[in-house]
Amino acid sequence: QYRRCYSTRPPSVSLLGKEYPTDKTTNITSAIADKVGRNLYMNPSHPLGILHALVSSHFRDFNSMVGLPPVVTPAQNFDDLSFPPDHPGRAVTDSYYLNDSAMLRTHTSAHEVETFARGERRWLLSADVYRRDEIDASHYPVFHQMEGARVFASGAEGRAELEADNARLAGELARARIAIEDVPHVSPTNPAQAAHDPVLAELVAQNLKLSLNSLMLSLFGDHAGGEAGEPLRVRWIEAFFPFTTPSYEVEVFFRGKWLEILGCGVVQQQTLDRANVPNSISWAFGLGLERIAMILFSIPDIRLFWSQDPRFLSQFTAGQISTFKPYSKYPACYKDVSFWLSEAGLHDNDFCDLVRDTAGDLVQDVVLIDDFTHPKTKRSSKCYRINYCSMDRSLSNEEANEVHAQVIASLKDKFGVEIR
Ligand code: FA5
Ligand code: MG
Known part of the structure; x- marks a missing residue:
């Protein structure tokens, strides 16, 4: 059985800091041990x-x-619970064994x-x-x-x-x-x-x-x-x-x-x-x-x-039942932009529209992570975190940088902000 998983059987496998000598029942894989x-x-x-x-x-x-x-013994997992000796659950095809006297x-x-x-x-x-x-x-x-x-x-x-x-x-x-x-x-x-x-x-x-x-x-x-x-x-x-x-x-x-x-x-x-x-x-x-x-x-x-x-x-909070919102299975690529606002200011929704206009569906979400007004100059600054992520492919970092640069350019152009 183990021959299908290992080219040569190691003399022992280690789990949670303990060494288990292997034998012909050993079938735990590293994906499981991890x-x-x-x-x-x-x-x-x-x-x-x-x-x-x-x-x-x-x-x-x-x-x-x-x-x-x-890690338990087959006796704990099966015999103590009156499983018959020929129960299929005991087979190496159904359970993970470290060796014939230790199993998961x-x-x-x-x-x-x-x-x-x-x-x-x-x-x-x-x-x-x-x-x-x-x-x-x-x-x-x-x-x-x-x-x-x-x-x-x-x-x-x-x-x-x-x-x-x-x-x-x-x-x-x-x-x-x-x-x-x-x-x-x-x-x-x-x-x-x-x-x-x-x-x-x-x-x-x-x-x-x-x-x-x-x-x-x-x-x-x-x-x-x-x-x-x-x-x-x-x-x-x-x-x-x-x-x-x-x-x-x-x-x-x-x-x-x-x-x-x-x-x-x-x-x-x-x-x-x-x-x-x-x-x-x-x-x-x-x-x-x-x-x-x-x-x-x-x-x-x-x-x-x-x-x-x-x-x-981040979608879950201790003590609360909430509904999971699916997201793309492709990796997220986070880019921040922080800037000083012009006198006219900038509404969150204006910022989001601008990002949507420039990056299209490559943007998954936008979060305002900092909103600050300087105590002396009274100038305000904001920092947004944009998550660039395609719905249907892996986006490279270079591509995300390019789109992000376009967002910054149109931000300066349309709202006269000063990038920090
Ligand atoms: C048992 O494991 C028994 N030990 C339950 C039991 C306890 C019976 C005490 C009597 C007294 P079962 O194999 O049906 O039973 O698994 C129990 C539950 O675990 C299932 O109802 C199911 O919700 C879940 N489960 C079983 N297999 C899987 C699996 N592969 N992936 C995810 N959940 C599973
Ligand atoms: Mg069942």
């Missing part, structure tokens, strides 16, 4: 960071964990056992995950997931807590504008676990559904994009995961399409047993941050999340 450690979701004004904060604040009494290193996690569920083992009862865990997958606008080999889980006592105490919490959540949702297409909590094709009291298992499944419907409402309720008065539409579907049963997937109807947002279910008792958590029952979910952020921010291509272009990053 993404490790970017931690996009930790930037509070990146769309993934904004979404991460929204989900954390919705589950405000959950302990929200970040920053766990992405393919999902945040890889940290379930260690987190339950620490005694966490309500927790969130966000991280970068890695999969060898198809390439298109909504699939990328690195993406981000947020895992959430809640543990209840399995006796009468847990039952009372669940009944109270379910009544509270159901009351909130009954007042909200949300239309839910449901499936039975438990069915022959989506059974409860033999180890569980059937009544308790249903209460846990119901609590999971109510908790996630409430999350969908706080994320999408104001952004459903439908006709005024139209409720948010959420659809529950039976699913299968080796580490939960019953299991579900949740889809949200947004701008005319059903989108898969998350997978979830009642945690397999073996997982809690491996974590040494006795007398307990738990639900868990794993949501895809990119999928949700693409919807909320109207981001059309998953590659944009990795952009370091200020035209992307």
Whole structure:
């Protein structure tokens, strides 16, 4: 397998300052290794960071964990979660391996056992995950997931807590504008676990559904994009995961399409047993941050999340959902012009018209970056930053300089300004 990626296998690969001896399973590429450690979701004004904060604040009494290193053992990623030995996810064609005992996690569920083992009862865990997958606008080999889980006592105490919490959540949702297409909590094709009291298992499944419907409402309720008065539409579907049963997937109807947002279910008792958590029952979910952020921010291509272009990053503000405005995929070329105004002055719009007249569609945007009046002479000066960028080709710096020189010449000519 590695022979297709490397002409000779290096004796070891290094990641996050650690050396891993290679073997025949090694298939991590440098393009993937370069993404490790970017931690996009930790930037509070990146769309993934904004979404991460929204989900954390919705589950405000959950302990929200970040920053766990992405290298795990196949045991953590698969065996601890009861994946069968022949599961296709284990193949080198589906996952990235450093060697046969170290891999990049393919999902945040890889940290379930260690987190339950620490005694966490309500927790969130966000991280970068890695999969060898198809390439298109909504699939990328690195993406981000947020895992959430809640543990209840399995006796009468847990039952009372669940009944109270379910009544509270159901009351909130009954007042909200949300239309839910449901499936039975438990069915022959989506059974409860033999180890569980059937009544308790249903209460846990119901609590999971109510908790996630409430999350969908706080994320999408104001952004459903439908006709005024139209409720948010959420659809529950039976699913299968080796580490939960019953299991579900949740889809949200947004701008005319059903989108898969998350997978979830009642945690397999073996997982809690491996974590040494006795007398307990738990639900868990794993949501895809990119999928949700693409919807909320109207981001059309998953590659944009990795952009370091200020035209992307500057569009987002911590704590705010905003609509992304697409820009040219060709590089921007910024040129500044600063000048003293004549007595007649110069309105921003006059300046923009002049630039538009001279540079045509090569200009993408114009920003006033300085506006200054000299305290003694009372003369005013302005500085504008012009972004020259073609919609359909790469503009050379020489070409941008030429156009910029024409802008300056007509500025002097039409408005009698003095260039600084
Ligand atoms: C999982 O990864 C499970 N670990 C989720 C889970 C957690 C189930 C806890 C039960 C309990 P899945 O492979 O379906 O499931 O991925 C979950 C979400 O990640 C998907 O709904 C989708 O939103 C997102 N996702 C999956 N693959 C990609 C991809 N290649 N690019 C972007 N997002 C993806
Ligand atoms: Mg899925």
